Amino acid sequence: xxxxxxxxxxxxxxxxxxxxxxxxxxxxxxxxxxxxxxxxxxxxxxxxxxxxxxxxxxxxxxxxxxxxxxxxxxxxxxxxxxxxxxxxxxxxxxxxxxxx
Numbered sequence: 001x002x003x004x005x006x007x008x009x010x011x012x013x014x015x016x017x018x019x020x021x022x023x024x025x026x027x028x029x030x031x032x033x034x035x036x037x038x039x040x041x042x043x044x045x046x047x048x049x050x051x052x053x054x055x056x057x058x059x060x061x062x063x064x065x066x067x068x069x070x071x072x073x074x075x076x077x078x079x080x081x082x083x084x085x086x087x088x089x090x091x092x093x094x095x096x097x098x099x100x
Contacts (some may be wrong), residue, residue, distance in 0.1 A: 004093035007057040012100060015050045027065060027087050044087045050100060051089045061091035064099075 001007045019035065024042040032049060035041035041049070047063070054061045065084040067074050074083040091098045 001057070004059050004091075005096065007059050008054065008091050008093065008098055011050065011053045011057055011059075015046060015053065019046050019049065021046060025068070025086050027081065027084050047087045047089050047100070054089070054091055059091050059093075061089055064088045064090050 001010055018039060020040045022040050022042055026042050026044045029035075029042065029045040029048045032041075032045060032052075035045040035049060051061055051063055064087070065081075066086040066088050067084050068086060071085040072083075089100045091100065
């Protein structure tokens with residue numbers, strides 16, 4: 001792949017096709033090696049794998065802590081890890097921002 005958009009698309013599709021979600025939403029990843037071996041993992045494990053593969057491909061990307069509606073809004077005056085229940089990935093190419 002020559003463009004960042006192409007790399008982002010290829011890596012995203014690879015993770016989506018090869019790793020199954022175990023229905024666990026968390027901000028912590030237990031063992032990424034185990035996730036690779038069993039081809040299943042939590043939301044955090046899948047997104048950390050995605051983040052690592054994108055970085056290896058040379059794509060500018062970052063992890064972002066998230067909170068679902070069910071979990072509620074984080075307190076902006078005193079945020080702490082307990083207020084978040086997910087990890088997402090934000091990737092950039094020359095013209096677009098991708099939230100995965």
